[in-house]
Amino acid sequence: MKEGTLYSEAQCTRHINGVEDALYVVGGKWKLRIVIALVNGHTRFNELQRTVNGISARVLSNELKQLEVNGLLQRVVQADQTPVVVEYVPTEYAKSLKDVFAVLADWGQKHKKKILLNDKA
Amino acid sequence: MKEGTLYSEAQCTRHINGVEDALYVVGGKWKLRIVIALVNGHTRFNELQRTVNGISARVLSNELKQLEVNGLLQRVVQADQTPVVVEYVPTEYAKSLKDVFAVLADWGQKHKKKILLNDKA
DNA sequence: GTTAGTAGTAAACAAAAGGTTAGTACTAAC
DNA sequence: GTTAGTACTAACCTTTTGTTTACTACTAAC
Numbered sequence: 001m002k003e004g005t006l007y008s009e010a011q012c013t014r015h016i017n018g019v020e021d022a023l024y025v026v027g028g029k030w031k032l033r034i035v036i037a038l039v040n041g042h043t044r045f046n047e048l049q050r051t052v053n054g055i056s057a058r059v060l061s062n063e064l065k066q067l068e069v070n071g072l073l074q075r076v077v078q079a080d081q082t083p084v085v086v087e088y089v090p091t092e093y094a095k096s097l098k099d100v101f102a103v104l105a106d107w108g109q110k111h112k113k114k115i116l117l118n119d120k121a
Numbered sequence: 122m123k124e125g126t127l128y129s130e131a132q133c134t135r136h137i138n139g140v141e142d143a144l145y146v147v148g149g150k151w152k153l154r155i156v157i158a159l160v161n162g163h164t165r166f167n168e169l170q171r172t173v174n175g176i177s178a179r180v181l182s183n184e185l186k187q188l189e190v191n192g193l194l195q196r197v198v199q200a201d202q203t204p205v206v207v208e209y210v211p212t213e214y215a216k217s218l219k220d221v222f223a224v225l226a227d228w229g230q231k232h233k234k235k236i237l238l239n240d241k242a
Numbered sequence: 243g244t245t246a247g248t249a250g251t252a253a254a255c256a257a258a259a260g261g262t263t264a265g266t267a268c269t270a271a272c
Numbered sequence: 273g274t275t276a277g278t279a280c281t282a283a284c285c286t287t288t289t290g291t292t293t294a295c296t297a298c299t300a301a302c
Contacts, residue, residue, distance in 0.1 A: 012161065015222070015226045016154060018226035018228070018233075019157070019222060019226045020153075020154075021230070021232055022225040022226070023229075025229075025232060027144070028148070029259085030260095033137060033140075036140070045278080046280095055260095056260070056262075057279085058261075058262090058282090061281075062259095062260095083267090083269055084278075084279080086279060100228050101140060103220050104221060105135075105137075105139035105140045105143070106139065107218065108139035108141065108143030108145075108146075109139040109142070110217070111142055112138075114192065118192065150289085150290090166250070167249070167250095177290065177291055179251080179252090179292095180289080180291085181250095182250065204247080204297090204299055205248075206248075206249090
C-alpha cells in the first residue's frame with residue numbers, strides 16, 4: 001500500500017468487509033486471548049479458564065464453539081481416559097492468525113507508549 | 122517471528138496486552154469502519170452517519186469522542202461558516218493503523234473464502 | 243411558511259454480552 | 273466420607289451496547 005493511494009469503491013468495500021469478517025472471527029473481548037492461550041499449549045477447559053483471566057465457564061464454552069465453527073480449533077474427546085478428557089487443539093489454520101497477532105500487538109504497544117507520553121505532557 | 126518460536130511469560134504478556142490495547146482502541150462494531158470512512162474523506166457528522174451504514178447518531182457521537190481521546194482524529198469547528206460546520210479530521214497518527222487495516226482485511230478475505238469452500242464441501 | 247439540512251443531545255427502551263450460582267456425574271486423593 | 277478435580281450447562285441477573293423518538297436552534301431553498 002503506497003502513501004496516498006486511492007481506492008475504487010469496490011476495492012474499498014472489499015477492504016472493509018475483510019476487516020469486518022476478521023473482527024467477526026477474532027474480535028471481541030475474549031477470542032484472541034483464547035487463541036493465544038491455545039497456541040501456547042493450554043488445551044483443556046479448566047486450564048483455559050485459569051489462563052484466560054476473568055472469563056466465565058459459560059462464555060468460554062460459547063467462544064470455543066464459535067472458534068471451532070471457524071476452523072481455528074478442534075474439539076478432541078479422549079474417551080479412553082478416565083475421567084473423560086477433552087482437548088481443544090488449535091488447527092494449522094490458527095497459525096494463519098500469526099500476522100494479525102503480531103501487527104495488533106505491535107500497534108497496541110506503540111499506542112500505549114504514545115498515550116502515556118501525551119498524558120504526561 | 123519464526124515457526125515454532127517459544128516465548129517467555131513476560132514476552133507473551135506484553136504481546137497479549139498489546140493486542141488488547143489495540144482492540145480497546147479500534148475493536149468493536151464501529152471504530153474501524155469510522156476511521157476508514159474518515160481516511161476516505163468523509164469528515165462531517167451527517168456524512169459519516171450516511172457512510173457508516175446502520176450507525177445511530179448517539180453511537181457515532183460517542184465513538185467520535187473516543188477516537189479523539191485516542192488521538193486518531195481532531196474535531197475542528199468552522200465557526201465562521203454559517204451554519205457552523207464541524208469537521209472530524211483524521212490525524213497523521215491515524216495513518217499508523219494502515220498496517221492493521223491491511224492485515225485484518227487480508228486475513229478476513231482469505232477466511233471468508235475458506236469458510237465458503239468448507240461449507241460447499 | 244414548509245421542508246430539508248447543519249450538528250448534535252436526552253430519555254426511554256431493547257438487545258446482546260457477560261457474570262453468578264447451582265448442579266450433573268464421575269474419579270481420585272486424603 | 274469429604275474435598276477437589278474432570279467438563280460442562282441452565283437459569284437468572286446485570287452491564288454494556290445500540291436503537292428510536294423527540295427536541296434544540298439556526299439557515300437556505302421552494
